[in-house]
Amino acid sequence: GGTALREIGIGVLGGGYMGKAHSVAMAAVGAVFATTLRPRLEMICASRPETAEQYRQQYGFGRATDDWRKLVHDDAVEAIIIATPQQTHRQIAEAAFAAGKPVFCEKPLGASLADSRAMVAAALASGQPNMVGFNYIRTPASQFARQLIADGVIGDVTMFRGEHTEDFYADPDAPASWRTDGTANGTMGDLAPHMINGALALIGPIKSVMAEVETVHASRPGGAVTNDDHAxxxxxxxSGAMGQMYFSRIATGRKMGYAYEVTGTRGAIRFDQEDQNSLWLYRSEGDEATRGFTRILTGPAHPDYQAFCQGPGHGTGYQDQIIIEARDFLQAIETGKPVWPTFRDGLEVAQVVHAALESSEQRRWVDVGDI
Amino acid sequence: GGTALREIGIGVLGGGYMGKAHSVAMAAVGAVFATTLRPRLEMICASRPETAEQYRQQYGFGRATDDWRKLVHDDAVEAIIIATPQQTHRQIAEAAFAAGKPVFCEKPLGASLADSRAMVAAALASGQPNMVGFNYIRTPASQFARQLIADGVIGDVTMFRGEHTEDFYADPDAPASWRTDGTANGTMGDLAPHMINGALALIGPIKSVMAEVETVHASRPGGAVTNDDHAxxxxxxxSGAMGQMYFSRIATGRKMGYAYEVTGTRGAIRFDQEDQNSLWLYRSEGDEATRGFTRILTGPAHPDYQAFCQGPGHGTGYQDQIIIEARDFLQAIETGKPVWPTFRDGLEVAQVVHAALESSEQRRWVDVGDI
Amino acid sequence: GGTALREIGIGVLGGGYMGKAHSVAMAAVGAVFATTLRPRLEMICASRPETAEQYRQQYGFGRATDDWRKLVHDDAVEAIIIATPQQTHRQIAEAAFAAGKPVFCEKPLGASLADSRAMVAAALASGQPNMVGFNYIRTPASQFARQLIADGVIGDVTMFRGEHTEDFYADPDAPASWRTDGTANGTMGDLAPHMINGALALIGPIKSVMAEVETVHASRPGGAVTNDDHAxxxxxxxSGAMGQMYFSRIATGRKMGYAYEVTGTRGAIRFDQEDQNSLWLYRSEGDEATRGFTRILTGPAHPDYQAFCQGPGHGTGYQDQIIIEARDFLQAIETGKPVWPTFRDGLEVAQVVHAALESSEQRRWVDVGDI
Amino acid sequence: GGTALREIGIGVLGGGYMGKAHSVAMAAVGAVFATTLRPRLEMICASRPETAEQYRQQYGFGRATDDWRKLVHDDAVEAIIIATPQQTHRQIAEAAFAAGKPVFCEKPLGASLADSRAMVAAALASGQPNMVGFNYIRTPASQFARQLIADGVIGDVTMFRGEHTEDFYADPDAPASWRTDGTANGTMGDLAPHMINGALALIGPIKSVMAEVETVHASRPGGAVTNDDHAxxxxxxxSGAMGQMYFSRIATGRKMGYAYEVTGTRGAIRFDQEDQNSLWLYRSEGDEATRGFTRILTGPAHPDYQAFCQGPGHGTGYQDQIIIEARDFLQAIETGKPVWPTFRDGLEVAQVVHAALESSEQRRWVDVGDI
Ligand SMILES: NC(=O)C1=CN([C@@H]2O[C@H](COP(=O)(O)OP(=O)(O)OC[C@H]3O[C@@H](n4cnc5c(N)ncnc54)[C@H](O)[C@@H]3O)[C@@H](O)[C@H]2O)C=CC1
Ligand SMILES: NC(=O)C1=CN([C@@H]2O[C@H](COP(=O)(O)OP(=O)(O)OC[C@H]3O[C@@H](n4cnc5c(N)ncnc54)[C@H](O)[C@@H]3O)[C@@H](O)[C@H]2O)C=CC1
Ligand SMILES: NC(=O)C1=CN([C@@H]2O[C@H](COP(=O)(O)OP(=O)(O)OC[C@H]3O[C@@H](n4cnc5c(N)ncnc54)[C@H](O)[C@@H]3O)[C@@H](O)[C@H]2O)C=CC1
Ligand SMILES: NC(=O)C1=CN([C@@H]2O[C@H](COP(=O)(O)OP(=O)(O)OC[C@H]3O[C@@H](n4cnc5c(N)ncnc54)[C@H](O)[C@@H]3O)[C@@H](O)[C@H]2O)C=CC1
Known part of the structure; x- marks a missing residue:
């Protein structure tokens, strides 16, 4: 009995940080979520043949290539995961859609607003499933936060405070690299999208933005820095709610500072990715003497937890977020129904990023609708 | 042997929240800090004779009055503590200085920028010791934070994030009162000064401000609200550092959210008044594998702790901050040397508050120097 | 109108750590709690005339002496606070009771079980108010914990885990001193009583004990160690509940580790004195998905908080515990009704300590009732 | 170039909680750790044919059976994972070893001491790789703790405090089941082994034990309870160090309370599985004023983290522990060298458990060496 399982050939572009994460996720997702579509690691692509072959062997793919077009057009590759640098996202996605294939693209959607727009157009034109890799919002804790807010548990939201802070460029003597070059690789391009997406998911659309985007260390050993350190x-x-955000790659001491506080008229929520298995909830209920923030440990009672473990408080990790994404992407493919966040959602994030850059330059409030 | 102690007659204006706190502090400070000047609780003043008499008896004053002028001009009253509402600060302070008496004034300095300016002028004209009641920056933890930053332990400061958040008006059904009336009693008038003072103390002068000041619940049972809920x-x-602040009286769940994060090029500091005996310090030193934020419990090794307790981690509380203020005020009187923060420092805070209000109204960056 | 206040002459024995704490408390308690009896710092006693005089001046006493008998028998001294080393507690208390005076004695009650017994007998014979200095159980948080348990909020208690851990002797090279000499000054004599008293207060009488008491560093620079480092x-x-405790003066990193967890059939409580303004409460109520430990910040809704501050989360500290004790001692004197914990309660603690020493030596369970 | 990969047929017994965890782990481990041996999910076994078939499909096995002997003796099954109830461990392991196959067995090793002994004998006789499923000690944080202690970073260990506490039977009305029946399924049988193994790993062999093992709720809806609720x-x-442990399945509020504190002469370590990506380290170094427990977030600098994620603080979860185990088991098979913890280590844990049961019954200290 049961559902008829079907194999699906997966092609992954990029074998680095995220290329690996998605490969592992595709290897594990079937067993974790009992998906109807069962990924077959068909082909992996990297810049050089040797590394492509190395990734193939390590992650267990059938074939390797250093030519992304080959992968995109390979008949056995039925779904595409883009885990290459931002500058490459657009052309790969366009080609994949043109080839009639579903595309999962790592954040940020495009390297520029124009790229993101073009990618949405290509996705719509193709009618293919499309998704963007905003993984942090997919933890059981953040999914639950979203539910609680949507269900009105904390009342009407009056304030949102969010940050995405890390410290990999905190040391002023860390050398310049491709990461310190180009808007798409700066903090607004690279880190901010995660938390902007989080804000949109938790609170809803952003109407207007007033920002300060800044390069703190304008030169580093090895050259000038052409993008922003923090913003x-x-x-x-x-909705009328006020918001405040901060993004940084120079936040000394912060390793994975995807954190937010949502304040409502009847409660509040706090979350910090550095303790990703806890959600803090305050409710203006019951005796004043027993009120406080409750540290809720995620467990089977929370979204997408049980598939990983039957015991509460046992915890999920970074890799599990990517497995949840994989499940959603497969489901979008299977059902033909878009699964949030689609390329459109990625574009919405890009618009806020663009509004922020413009605001910072012009030192004035910018309406996102004008972007 | 030893220093010759001298009694000093203290007059306290206001017997409410802060009037009591200062009365207790004056009763205890001599024993705690072995001060040379020993306070005698000479006279207390409140709006009505009955409550004034009640406060006199409760706190142990010699005399009571409902006429602040009487207190100010009483010969046995040698030093004045103003713990009445903001609107009264200016005239009382001016009278006290005119009478040649040292003045400690609760925050905010004046009810308006003009009041604050006049109060500084009066203080200078009189040459009398003068101090403002920014007590939170006086905890052993925050004093230590200030030292660490000044000593360069965290390198050059690149970012400051601060908040002063409470939730006493979070409930939209909480009735209107004098607290919801008048700029001086709103969040920018009442709460923000503490953290702005903290920012100035920890990081240095603020050059420019871009703010949003907002009334979320414009009407409450009992009437319209004329001041701001959050900002x-x-x-x-x-110094060039960037800063971000948030102030709220509607921050559901936050009871004493005087909290800050200071990021430097070589370390970072985090503090939250809701755990006032801990300071969190990160230093980019030693093996990467053993780095992290260290939770330092205050103890005799930290400023102004030992007088309260010889054991580390045993903790000081709110009232102890006021005792530290009392010690400083007595010392300013004894030595004739100003003790930070003086009225000038209170004015500096008022200028930032004013700049913020102007910025919010005009939706543009405002230079504090232009205020 | 109002209650007629009455002055009461206080004599404090010892001007060190706790002598000072009680002196400050007596200076402040009237203003804080509006007590009917108003302490007058009449006389202080220390071992040497110079230090006694120095303490007198620092804390603001009228007179000083180096002869405890003089203090005890002085007519203007109406109540006695014993803050001298444990070995002295008995003879001073006996003399004070014989002189018909109320006695507050620092913990532990006596230096030995025999001393404690004699002191209870003396107290009863005199009919005078008597109290023991178990201050930690008097924080608003721990008082509230006691209430919650008594009210059945966490159901039937099944387990108690407590510790009193500090690290002032963690360094094996810390020199020998009077503190490393004699059972009464070891960890079981000096630190354990606080938490044993806590256990008795929170859970009720202890029936039997199985213990291990140990000297880890048997010799230190300067000599042999004759008492225990941890136990x-x-x-x-x-009640049938199980319990587990740990006491240490060599608990590296622990500064004020008075901490406990109480587990019941319907909830649980956790507390750590190093964050003394928080109580953590879990209740098996409501949706599983929103359960967790709630961090309750103490405030006016909790026992003995409001007198120190009207704002919740603003926090009390170590010194405030002693002020609460002072209020209770004055109240016992005023009303003639014993206030917990009396000498009898101190003896109950001493019996458990004795049972533990015996158990450790004989390596068997010991019934407290047999002591 | 590169290592020649080799497929290995895996047979998993049991498809429940742990059967699934191991199946997912075997699906993912190759991609995560680039193992030389690449698992092929060959066969899964469960009690009933339907569920076996269901598990097969869900986890992606080739074949299913309800006869464990069939699986054990199947030629394509080259390595055995036992994830069935404790009562079955012995006979399956013996058969597997007899068939000349490597065995990974879930904790506890056997259902009784006799079983565990027999299993070690069978393992030794066969010469096959063998491992026990103590997964919690395999988190990057706990592995790092082990390293720090072994490297002497905290000096000589003086005290160990450990717990394994959960609350799945906290509700007295939770019905009786197989879990409340038989010593092997009680708290000492089921939960304690994890933390006893942790203690052995972190501190070394245990010499003697004094325990209390207790059934709190002797009857539950549906019948009598024949095993222990807490101990x-x-x-x-x-080594001479003192230790204290607590185990419970009725620890209301605790979800995954695998927690320990290790105190040494020069530092201390604290860990709680409910925040499994943090390790707290105190070192008696540097200025007293900057000492405290450092919250170290795990990252690439810590054992077995980097394979899961290149970013520090991004976090690993429960499932990742099982993947680490899978890597180790494959490595033991590949190299023929035992990987800790082997069946011998499982037996050592069983001996401590047995000593504790005996001690509790006889109310006396029991030497583990006598077991
Ligand atoms: N969601 C998340 O948590 C994260 C997302 N990312 C995103 O993932 C994407 C990849 O970033 P990383 O994995 O960190 O980069 P990486 O530098 O670790 O790996 C990039 C890979 O792309 C390959 N590549 C580059 N150019 C190529 C080309 N023209 N054709 C074929 N292959 C090419 C490289 O050979 C390499 O294997 C980026 O868009 C980045 O923003 C990165 C890190 C975390
Ligand atoms: N530093 C801190 O943490 C805090 C500072 N404050 C500041 O302290 C001041 C007093 O505030 P609260 O104590 O909360 O007020 P409150 O309302 O509790 O007490 C005010 C007192 O002033 C007296 N008073 C009012 N008008 C008077 C007049 N014209 N003449 C004589 N007495 C008069 C009242 O009788 C009352 O005794 C304010 O400036 C406030 O901003 C207030 C709370 C906390
Ligand atoms: N409740 C708590 O938190 C604490 C309680 N204690 C207890 O308080 C008591 C005092 O301890 P500390 O204040 O730490 O000691 P300390 O050494 O700081 O002070 C002891 C004082 O007693 C005086 N003294 C000693 N022998 C005397 C004698 N025969 N006649 C007159 N004066 C004499 C000394 O001159 C000195 O002033 C002890 O029983 C101790 O266990 C101590 C610390 C904390
Ligand atoms: N390391 C860890 O964190 C954990 C370890 N465990 C251990 O894992 C083992 C399995 O426990 P769970 O997965 O929780 O049990 P479970 O009840 O979820 O699954 C047991 C499985 O074994 C199968 N089974 C039972 N008897 C069988 C037989 N005679 N022949 C073939 N299959 C049989 C059942 O059909 C079922 O698929 C136990 O030894 C337990 O102590 C359990 C939970 C957590």
Missing amino acids: QMMVRFD | QMMVRFD | QMMVRFD | QMMVRFD
């Missing part, structure tokens, strides 16, 4: 912004949501 | 601002410090 | 015990409460 | 013990390690 802050004040926002106004469509 | 945020982006700032630029003279 | 653990398993206990059974009269 | 505590005092231990003495061979």
Whole structure:
């Protein structure tokens, strides 16, 4: 009995940080979620033949290539995962859609607003499933936060504070690299999208933005820095809620500072990815003397936890977020129904990023609708 | 042997929240800090004779009055503590200085920028010791934070994030009162000064401000609300550091959210008044594998702790901050040397508050120097 | 109108750590709690005339002496606070009771079980108010914990885990001193009583004990160590609940580790004195998905908080515990009704300590009732 | 170039909680750790044919059976994972060893001491690789703790405190089941082994034990309870260190309370599985004023982290522990060298468990060497 399983050939572009994460996820997702579509690691692509072959062997793919077009057009490759640098996202996605294949693309959607727009157009034109890799919002804790807010548990949201802070460039003597070059690789391009997406998911559309985007260490050993080290912004949501965000790659001491506080008229939520298995919830209920923030440990009672472990508090990790994404991508392919976040959602993030850059340059509030 | 102790007659204006705190502090400070000047609780003043008499008896004053002028001009009253509402600060302070008496004034300095300016002028004209009640920066932890930053332990400061958040008006059904009336009693008037003072103390002068000041619940049972519920601002410090602040009286779940994070090029500091005996310090030193934020429990090794307890981690509380203030005020009187923060420092805070209000109204960056 | 206040002459024995704490407390308690009896710092006693005089001046006493008998028999001294080393507690207390005076004695009650017994007998014979200085159980948080348990909020208690751990002797090279000499000054004599008292207060009488008491560093620079560095015990409460405790003066990193966990059939409580303004409460109520430990910040809704501050989360500290004790002692004197914990309660603690020492030596369970 | 990969047929017994975890782990481990041996999910076994078939399909096995002997003797099954209830461990392991196959067995090793002994004998006789499923000690944090202690970073260990506490039977109305029946399924049989193994790994062999093992709720809806709800013990390690442990399945509020504190003469370590990506380290180094427990977030600098994620603080979860185990088991098979913990280590744990049961019954200290 049971559902008829079907194999699906997966092609992954890029074998680095995220290329590996998605490969592992595709290897594990079937067993974890009992998906109807069962991934077959068909082909992997990297810049050089040797590394491509190395990745193939390590992650267990059938074939390797250093030519992304080959992968995209290979008949056995039925779904595409883009885990290459931002500058390459657009052309690969366009080709994949043209070839009639579903595309999962790592964040940020495109390297520029224009790229992101073109990618959405290509996705729509193709009618293919498409998704963007905003993984942090997919932890059981953040999914639950989203539910709680949507269900009105904390009342009407009055304030959102969010940050995405890490410290991999905190040391002023860390050398210049491709990461310190080009807007798409700066903090607004690379880190901010995660938390902007988080803000949109938790609170809703952003109406206007006032930002400061800044390069703190303008030169580093090895050359000049052409993108931003950190940035802050004040926002106004469509709902009327106020917002405040901060993004940084020089936040000394912060390793995975994807953190937010949502304040409502009847409660509040706090979350920090550095303790990703806890969600803190305050409710204005019951005796004043027993009120406080409750540290809820995620467990089978929370979204997408049980598939990983039957015991509460046993915890999920970074890799598990990617497995959840894989499940969603397969489901979008299987059902033909878009699964959030699609390329459109990626574009919405890109618009806020662009509004922030413009605001910072012009030192004025910018309406996202004008972007 | 030893120093010759001298009694000093203290007059306290206001017997409420802070009037009591200062009365207790004056009763205890001599024993705690072995001060040379020993306070005698000479006279207390409140709006009505009955409550004044009640406070006199409760706190142990010699005399009571409902006429602040009487207190100010009483010969046995040698030093004045103003713990009445903001609107009264200016005239009382001016009278006290005119009478040649040292003045400690609760925050905010004046009810308006003009009041604050006049109060500084009066203080200078009189040459009398003068101090403002920014007590939170006086915990052993925050004093130590200030030292660490000044000593360069965290390198050059690149970012400051601060908040002063409470939730006493979070409930939209909490009735209107004098607290919801008048700029001086709103969040920018009432709560923000503490953290702005903290920012100035920890990082240095603020050059410019971009703010949003907002009334979320414009009407409450009992009437319209004429002041702000919460506010945020982006700032630029003279040092070049970026800053971000948030202030709220509707921050559901936050009870004493005086909290800050200071990021430097070689370390970082985090503090939250809701755990006021801990300071979190990160230093980019030693093996990467053993780095992290260290939770330092305050103890005799930290400023102004030992007088309260010889054991580390045993903890100080809110009242102890006021005792530290009392010690400083007595010392300013004894030595004739100003003790930080003086009225001038209170004015500096008022200028930033004013700049923020102007910025919010005009939706543009405002230079504090232009205020 | 109002209650007629009455002055009461206080005599404090010892001007060190706790002598100072009680002196400050007596200076402040009237203003804090509006007590009917108003302490007058009448006389202080220390071992040497110079230090006694120095303490007198520092804390603001009228007179000083180096002869404890003089203090005890002085007519203006109406109540006695014993803050001298444990070996002196008995003879001073006996003399004070014989002189018909109320006695507050620092923990532990006596230096030995025999001393404690004699002191209880003396107290009873005199009919005078008597109290022991178990201050930690008097924080608003721990008082509230006691209430919650008594009210059945966590159901039937099944397990108690407690510790009193500090690290002032963690360094093996810390020199020998009077503290490393004599059972009364070891960890079981000096630190354990606080948490044993806590256990008795929170859970009820202890029926039997199985313990291990140990000297880890038998010799230190300057001489041999004759008392214990740390100790653990398993206990059974009269109620049937199981218990586990640990005490240490060599617990590297622990500064004020008075901490406990109480587990019941419907909830649980956790507390750590190093964050003394928080109580953590779990209740098996409501949706599984929103359960967790709630961090309750103490505030006016909790016992004995409001007198120190009207704002929740603003926090009390070590010194405030002693002020609460002072209020209770004055109240016992005023009303003639014993206030917990009396000398009898101190003896109950001493019996458990004795049972533990015996158990450790004989390596067997010992019934407290047999002591 | 590169290592020649080799497929290995895996047979998993049991498809429940742990059967699934091991199946997922075997699906993912190759991609995560680039293992030389590449698992092929050959056959899965469960009690009933339907569920076996269901597991087969869900986890992606080739074949299914309800006869464990069939699986054990199948030629394509080259390595055996036992994830069935404790009562079955012995006979399956014996058969597997007899068939000349490597065995990974879930904890506890056997259902009784006799079983565990027999299993070690069978393992030795066969010469096959063998491992026991103590997964919690395999987190990057706990592995790092082990390293730090072994490297002497915290000096000589003076005290160990450990617990394994959960609350799945905290509700007295939770019905009786197989879990409440038989010593092997009680708290000492089921939960304690994890933390006893942790203690052995972190501190070394345990010399003697004094324990209390208790059934709190002797009857539950549906029948009598024949095993223990919670247990505590005092231990003495061979090294001379003192130890204290607590185990519970009725620890209301605790979800995954695998937690320990290790105190040494020069530092201390604290860990709680409910925040499994943090290790707290205190070192008696540097200025007293900057000492405290450092919260170290695990990252690429820590054991077995980098394979899961290149970013520090991004976090691993429960499933990742099982993947680490899978890597180790494959490595043991590949190299023919035993990987800790082997069946011998499982037996050592069983001996401590047995000593504790005996101690509790006889109310006396029991030497583990006598077991
Ligand atoms: N969601 C998340 O948590 C994260 C997302 N990312 C995103 O993932 C993407 C990849 O980043 P990383 O994995 O960190 O980069 P990486 O530098 O670790 O790996 C990039 C891979 O792309 C390959 N590649 C580069 N150019 C190529 C080309 N023209 N054709 C074929 N292959 C090419 C390289 O050979 C390499 O294997 C980026 O868009 C980045 O923003 C990165 C890290 C975390
Ligand atoms: N530093 C801190 O943590 C805090 C500072 N404050 C500041 O302390 C001041 C007092 O605030 P609260 O104590 O909360 O007020 P409160 O309302 O509790 O007490 C005010 C007192 O002033 C007296 N008063 C009012 N008008 C008077 C007049 N014209 N003449 C004589 N007495 C008069 C009242 O009778 C009352 O005794 C304010 O400036 C406030 O901003 C307040 C709370 C905390
Ligand atoms: N409740 C708590 O948190 C604490 C309680 N204690 C207890 O308080 C008591 C005092 O301890 P500390 O203040 O730490 O000691 P300390 O050494 O700081 O002070 C002891 C004082 O007693 C005086 N003294 C000693 N022998 C005397 C004598 N025969 N006659 C008159 N004065 C004499 C000394 O001159 C000195 O002033 C002890 O029983 C101790 O166990 C100590 C610390 C904390
Ligand atoms: N390391 C860890 O974190 C954990 C370890 N365990 C251990 O794992 C083992 C399995 O426990 P769970 O997975 O929780 O049990 P479970 O009840 O979820 O699954 C047991 C499986 O074994 C199968 N089974 C039972 N008897 C069988 C037989 N005679 N022949 C073939 N299959 C049989 C059942 O059909 C079922 O698929 C136990 O030894 C347990 O102590 C369990 C949970 C967590």
